[in-house]
Amino acid sequence: MRIIVLSAFLLSATMGIAQKGDPATYAKTITMGDLKKHLTIVAGPEMEGRETAMEGQRKAAAYLEAEYKRMGLKPGNGNSYQATFPLYQVELASSKLSVNGRPFAADKDYAASVSMIANGTNTYSEVVFVGYGMSDSSRNDYANLDVKGKIVLVLEGTPGSTGPVSPRGAGSLFGKMTTARTKGAAGVLVVSKSFPRTTPSQTKGGMSLTKPTTEPAAGITISEEVATGLLGRTSKMTIDQMAQLNKGVYRSELKITADKKVNELESSNVIAVLPGTDKADEYVFITSHYDHEGIINGEIYYGADDDGSGTVSVVEIAEAFVAAKKKGDGPRRTMVFMNVSGEEKGLLGSRYYSEHPIFPLEKTSVDLNIDMVGRIDPTYKGDSMNYVYVIGDDKLSSDLTPITNEVNSKYINMELDRRFNDPKDVNRFYYRSDHYNFANKGVPVIFYFNGTHRDYHRPTDTVDKINFDVMEKRARLIYHTAWVIANKDTMLKRDMPLNMPPR
Numbered sequence: 001m002r003i004i005v006l007s008a009f010l011l012s013a014t015m016g017i018a019q020k021g022d023p024a025t026y027a028k029t030i031t032m033g034d035l036k037k038h039l040t041i042v043a044g045p046e047m048e049g050r051e052t053a054m055e056g057q058r059k060a061a062a063y064l065e066a067e068y069k070r071m072g073l074k075p076g077n078g079n080s081y082q083a084t085f086p087l088y089q090v091e092l093a094s095s096k097l098s099v100n101g102r103p104f105a106a107d108k109d110y111a112a113s114v115s116m117i118a119n120g121t122n123t124y125s126e127v128v129f130v131g132y133g134m135s136d137s138s139r140n141d142y143a144n145l146d147v148k149g150k151i152v153l154v155l156e157g158t159p160g161s162t163g164p165v166s167p168r169g170a171g172s173l174f175g176k177m178t179t180a181r182t183k184g185a186a187g188v189l190v191v192s193k194s195f196p197r198t199t200p201s202q203t204k205g206g207m208s209l210t211k212p213t214t215e216p217a218a219g220i221t222i223s224e225e226v227a228t229g230l231l232g233r234t235s236k237m238t239i240d241q242m243a244q245l246n247k248g249v250y251r252s253e254l255k256i257t258a259d260k261k262v263n264e265l266e267s268s269n270v271i272a273v274l275p276g277t278d279k280a281d282e283y284v285f286i287t288s289h290y291d292h293e294g295i296i297n298g299e300i301y302y303g304a305d306d307d308g309s310g311t312v313s314v315v316e317i318a319e320a321f322v323a324a325k326k327k328g329d330g331p332r333r334t335m336v337f338m339n340v341s342g343e344e345k346g347l348l349g350s351r352y353y354s355e356h357p358i359f360p361l362e363k364t365s366v367d368l369n370i371d372m373v374g375r376i377d378p379t380y381k382g383d384s385m386n387y388v389y390v391i392g393d394d395k396l397s398s399d400l401t402p403i404t405n406e407v408n409s410k411y412i413n414m415e416l417d418r419r420f421n422d423p424k425d426v427n428r429f430y431y432r433s434d435h436y437n438f439a440n441k442g443v444p445v446i447f448y449f450n451g452t453h454r455d456y457h458r459p460t461d462t463v464d465k466i467n468f469d470v471m472e473k474r475a476r477l478i479y480h481t482a483w484v485i486a487n488k489d490t491m492l493k494r495d496m497p498l499n500m501p502p503r
């Protein structure tokens with residue numbers, strides 16, 4: 001008995017915690033059952049995959065807002081639980097392509113994705129045919145050809161194999177565009193056997209926080225039919241037959257029209273606050289992203305692990321702190337529970353917050369970010385039902401690692417795996433979730449993560465595959481870490497460099 005009392009005293013002395021009730025009492029409110037209840041809704045079909053700036057995302061935000069309100073948390077953005085931010089998205093409203101006055105139909109004879117076609121009408125009187133358009137040490141299809149400012153016509157695939165190619169390989173549209181561009185071409189037409197298209201071309205571009213200005217060169221895939229016209233033939237040629245033709249200039253009138261517009265959208269971060277006691281003007285953030293990929297080709301991407309798991313963990317951790325406050329054990333610092341959107345579009349919600357902070361970043365002690373904590377990494381070698389990847393605790397503050405280790409050995413006893421702190425990690429996970437935008441502004445962060453798995457960013461990332469027992473342990477570990485940081489005498493030291501190149 002005495003030893004336990006003494007060690008508890010020593011622990012609180014080393015961490016500088018004022019005497020409070022036992023945080024483990026409130027950790028018990030974070031349960032598998034509650035996590036499952038919330039996740040079944042957040043990652044359910046009603047939420048339609050929660051794509052940023054879409055109806056499903058707004059439904060998820062409304063659900064989170066209602067939960068925080070029910071618990072009695074305060075709105076984090078003035079009178080509102082949501083902080084909206086503007087987004088821009090380029091859309092290809094329509095396109096046209098004709099050869100010598102003969103019009104062709106989109107997706108039947110040509111495919112133009114929004115990011116690969118230039119806006120407006122462009123007319124060309126010739127194309128430069130470069131065969132397979134390869135240019136490397138063994139073969140140069142561009143020899144003696146000047147393609148500067150010209151439209152290049154290339155055949156899909158590589159000599160001897162015109163079948164499907166890897167999406168980014170040398171024989172891909174991307175690879176051929178890159179080669180043509182380095183030669184100075186204004187645009188590329190890739191002749192493909194894959195027409196008519198079975199899936200429509202992407203008409204919506206990526207989202208951004210600022211109005212897009214750059215106009216990319218045209219890179220369009222065309223059918224053998226269109227290519228036949230460009231090469232001045234009347235009876236349809238196959239790619240194999242075209243490969244026999246001379247390389248060089250072919251005169252034909254090619255007209256390409258694209259009507260692109262910029263859509264102004266809006267999304268939101270959900271922010272709820274539990275005011276602190278004697279250090280209320282200092283902040284502890286717990287974050288997750290609640291957006292996911294939405295519906296792609298008619299399939300819902302549920303995002304149960306990514307990042308439904310982190311989102312409902314934030315809700316449960318908030319509830320534990322509320323329970324503590326009700327018993328007079330409220331945190332000294334103000335707790336900010338923030339579920340951001342726009343993560344899958346490029347960490348946009350957290351970037352917007354970090355550039356327009358509501359609470360001063362220099363008074364923000366930490367961001368504990370939770371992104372994917374409900375599954376098991378199939379490559380994990382240790383106790384797969386009892387681990388979490390801890391990322392970023394070796395940067396910015398030397399307080400992060402000892403606090404994590406102490407609360408873990410006292411309350412949880414998980415395997416804390418820090419392999420992704422290696423700056424040479426090829427996955428670059430440190431850059432790939434929302435904590436990065438806090439770290440980039442100097443706020444110490446920890447990123448909690450289970451690793452990837454076969455359902456990662458696939459429609460099969462569903463609730464039935466979540467391991468709620470290990471998820472509960474991970475959420476409790478984060479809660480205990482937050483508890484210590486929220487109740488310490490001082491904010492976390494900022495005594496270590498970020499020491500990472502910019503994202």
Ligand SMILES: [Zn+2]
Nearest residue numbers: 306307344457
């Ligand atoms: Zn994701």
